Amino acid sequence: MTDKKTNDPVEPAEDADDIVSEPLKDGDESDQDLADDFVEIDETDETPEELREETPDPATLPATGLVSEFHDLTASQAAYLVSHRETSSVSRSPLFYVSALLLGVSVIAALIVGFQRAGAGIGDAPETLAVVGVDQEQADGFGQQLGLPVVSVEDQEAGEAMLRSGEAGAVYVLDPTGMQQASLLALDRDPQSILDVLNQPIPVDYLEPPAVAPAVSDPVAWGLAIVVAVGVLTLGAALTQNLRTEKRNRLAEVIASTIPARASAWGRVYGLTLLFLTFPVLAGAVLLVGLSIGQRTDLAVDLLPALGWFALIALMTAFLLLAAHLWAATSASRRVRRVGYGAAVVLTVAGVLAPLVLRAESTVMLWLSYAPLTSPVAMPMRYMAGQAEWWEGLVAAGISAVVGFIVYWLAASAYQRTLLRGAGRSGLKPSPRKRRSAPSQV
Amino acid sequence: MLEVKGLTVTSGRKTYLKDVSFTADSGRLTGVVGLRGSGKTELVRSIMGLIDADEGTIELAGSKLGYGDRQNFGYLPSERGGYPRMKVLEQIVYLARLHGMTLGAAEKNAVTLLARLDLSDRAYAQLSHLSGSEIARVDIAAVLAADPDVVILDEPFDGLDAESAEIVFGLLRDHAESGVPIFFTTDKWRMAQEHADDLIVLAHGRIVGQGTFDDLQGDERLFAARFASEDDASSAVDRLTAAGAADVTVEDEVVTFVAPDEEAAAQRVQGLAGLRSFGPRTRDLADLFKESV
Numbered sequence: 138m139t140d141k142k143t144n145d146p147v148e149p150a151e152d153a154d155d156i157v158s159e160p161l162k163d164g165d166e167s168d169q170d171l172a173d174d175f176v177e178i179d180e181t182d183e184t185p186e187e188l189r190e191e192t193p194d195p196a197t198l199p200a201t202g203l204v205s206e207f208h209d210l211t212a213s214q215a216a217y218l219v220s221h222r223e224t225s226s227v228s229r230s231p232l233f234y235v236s237a238l239l240l241g242v243s244v245i246a247a248l249i250v251g252f253q254r255a256g257a258g259i260g261d262a263p264e265t266l267a268v269v270g271v272d273q274e275q276a277d278g279f280g281q282q283l284g285l286p287v288v289s290v291e292d293q294e295a296g297e298a299m300l301r302s303g304e305a306g307a308v309y310v311l312d313p314t315g316m317q318q319a320s321l322l323a324l325d326r327d328p329q330s331i332l333d334v335l336n337q338p339i340p341v342d343y344l345e346p347p348a349v350a351p352a353v354s355d356p357v358a359w360g361l362a363i364v365v366a367v368g369v370l371t372l373g374a375a376l377t378q379n380l381r382t383e384k385r386n387r388l389a390e391v392i393a394s395t396i397p398a399r400a401s402a403w404g405r406v407y408g409l410t411l412l413f414l415t416f417p418v419l420a421g422a423v424l425l426v427g428l429s430i431g432q433r434t435d436l437a438v439d440l441l442p443a444l445g446w447f448a449l450i451a452l453m454t455a456f457l458l459l460a461a462h463l464w465a466a467t468s469a470s471r472r473v474r475r476v477g478y479g480a481a482v483v484l485t486v487a488g489v490l491a492p493l494v495l496r497a498e499s500t501v502m503l504w505l506s507y508a509p510l511t512s513p514v515a516m517p518m519r520y521m522a523g524q525a526e527w528w529e530g531l532v533a534a535g536i537s538a539v540v541g542f543i544v545y546w547l548a549a550s551a552y553q554r555t556l557l558r559g560a561g562r563s564g565l566k567p568s569p570r571k572r573r574s575a576p577s578q579v
Numbered sequence: 580m581l582e583v584k585g586l587t588v589t590s591g592r593k594t595y596l597k598d599v600s601f602t603a604d605s606g607r608l609t610g611v612v613g614l615r616g617s618g619k620t621e622l623v624r625s626i627m628g629l630i631d632a633d634e635g636t637i638e639l640a641g642s643k644l645g646y647g648d649r650q651n652f653g654y655l656p657s658e659r660g661g662y663p664r665m666k667v668l669e670q671i672v673y674l675a676r677l678h679g680m681t682l683g684a685a686e687k688n689a690v691t692l693l694a695r696l697d698l699s700d701r702a703y704a705q706l707s708h709l710s711g712s713e714i715a716r717v718d719i720a721a722v723l724a725a726d727p728d729v730v731i732l733d734e735p736f737d738g739l740d741a742e743s744a745e746i747v748f749g750l751l752r753d754h755a756e757s758g759v760p761i762f763f764t765t766d767k768w769r770m771a772q773e774h775a776d777d778l779i780v781l782a783h784g785r786i787v788g789q790g791t792f793d794d795l796q797g798d799e800r801l802f803a804a805r806f807a808s809e810d811d812a813s814s815a816v817d818r819l820t821a822a823g824a825a826d827v828t829v830e831d832e833v834v835t836f837v838a839p840d841e842e843a844a845a846q847r848v849q850g851l852a853g854l855r856s857f858g859p860r861t862r863d864l865a866d867l868f869k870e871s872v
Binding site: 385 | 624627628629649650651652654656657658659660661662663664665669673674676677678679680681683684687688691692695723724726750753754757
């Protein structure tokens with residue numbers, strides 16, 4: 138026998154056997170009890186602690202030791218299982234975290250830009266001031282004094298016409314009785330450059346009072362567009378990826394043999410649509426914190442109607458676009474899948490950008506605010522501009538929901554038809570029959 | 580008992596299965612062996628109702644199979660991998676719950692099966708972090724977690740090393756003992772021979788042999804005679820053939836031939852020049868397949 142470290146011979150302990158095998162004497166019963174209670178821990182066992190406690194001893198179980206406890210699985214319950222798997226899988230993916238981070242950064246950037254624009258008077262009205270009740274000569278005199286172009290108008294109606302046509306940024310209205318202070322009339326935003334040169338504080342009235350100043354509403358609109366685009370594209374990519382994984386590993390066959398195909402389709406779209414809500418909630422939370430830090434919580438109240446309607450319409454739009462992603466991903470042909478996926482991405486991006494590009498055209502904006510895909514950005518923009526009635530958001534959400542369910546129905550039908558195609562090497566046509574009727578339908 | 584009667588599957592001009600009939604008895608392991616492309620996967624997919632058969636019926640305990648009857652079939656497709664980012668335990672529980680199993684029972688069975696398959700320490704690992712053998716065992720656990728009434732496994736040996744295969748088939752045999760028919764396909768002859776109670780040999784979509792391994796051996800036995808030199812062996816081939824021995828083949832100094840029994844074989848080798856040793860030789864499944872085809 139040698140010492141492993143020193144390689145020197147080691148004498149065995151003479152009484153080693155006595156130490157190991159010495160029986161317990163009287164009075165050592167407590168030690169015996171302890172020995173009985175003692176559970177030997179196998180240090181090499183890597184079983185997690187919580188499992189170690191629950192793992193039954195196979196020797197005590199009959200045969201496999203499996204238990205059989207079943208319940209009638211309804212289509213709704215099957216859809217819930219699928220949706221839970223999808224959402225838990227996606228919400229743990231790096232793509233989801235990166236998207237959420239990107240969204241948070243975007244909202245912070247929008248806040249900073251908004252504050253800067255508000256401070257710099259960007260998004261301001263034209264500089265020309267229209268004055269009622271003076272001739273042009275007096276108006277020119279005012280203009281020289283203020284350093285602004287000043288025009289004379291006959292009455293307030295003429296001034297309002299100039300405001301609406303964009304020829305003037307404000308109308309200077311004198312109280313005919315002379316009892317009250319003069320005021321400025323503006324279209325829908327503060328005539329900041331005019332207010333800056335007037336020596337006295339002066340009240341501003343609006344022809345079309347906006348809920349939110351354009352300096353703030355513009356970045357917010359961009360933020361809403363990013364929320365929809367990032368949310369839908371992230372979840373759409375995950376949905377497509379999971380479907381491909383299921384076909385490649387032939388899990389689609391296991392699913393097809395256990396639950397109705399429509400329950401599987403519904404679970405995916407419904408689950409990821411709910412998960413989409415994470416993005417607006419996250420963006421809203423960052424926005425509120427940012428406004429609090431910037432001491433502009435008053436803006437939060439002004440933004441609330443637009444953001445509320447945005448959440449509802451965006452949810453319906455996400456449902457529609459995720460159904461479109463499902464539809465695109467069902468094809469067994471790689472080329473068709475790529476074209477379909479590309480089309481879904483383009484529709485998503487074009488839908489959120491169109492209102493931002495065409496915001497100056499009020500008639501176009503009216504249509505865009507009702508059209509699916511564009512409505513989640515266009516309708517809140519109209520709310521922020523104070524141009525939309527309370528019920529218009531509901532109508533826009535309804536239109537998106539109806540179109541969404543039509544697209545979902547088409548997608549689910551395609552999914553059911555093609556669930557087994559492209560799964561494995563067999564080129565055989567999958568069984569088109571059956572799809573068990575379930576106790577409750579989704 | 581799972582009974583397949585006259586199953587024919589075609590697609591265009593190609594015939595995948597032709598008039599396939601067999602019975603997979605409860606409590607027994609039935610293995611279908613055949614080369615790749617022999618129609619094994621099509622047979623499994625037909626049983627699972629995933630492709631339509633042109634002709635034939637599939638019955639379970641005497642009743643024609645309907646869609647709902649397959650809900651508690653444990654099915655293992657031939658591809659491995661599952662959901663790569665999902666944790667092992669979650670995946671097994673999820674798939675068991677799709678069969679209608681309660682959450683508690685699914686979790687209990689998953690833990691039990693992971694212990695049986697020597698995977699307890701991998702319960703919370705992502706599937707993508709497991710080795711091929713571990714993934715193959717997880718797939719088996721996922722199949723059995725719902726305590727299925729019928730087990731259908733397509734190429735269960737894929738990814739399994741010999742030791743894992745022993746563990747897996749020990750578990751499957753225990754499950755079969757509760758009266759469950761276990762049906763699997765493979766192209767690994769020796770594994771099928773070792774683990775299946777009943778064998779079905781499939782070639783070009785047709786059954787070319789079925790029964791227990793002893794049944795497949797037939798009445799005639801294979802014998803081998805070793806000679807002193809290759810020349811002696813070569814000259815023995817002609818004499819054995821003339822003496823009425825069947826299927827005489829030679830490889831180096833060893834001549835194999837078929838005879839009805841040992842006494843008849845002994846008479847045929849008697850007096851052959853250079854004979855060193857002589858005795859019966861067991862034909863393996865691969866030999867039987869070659870003879871059948």
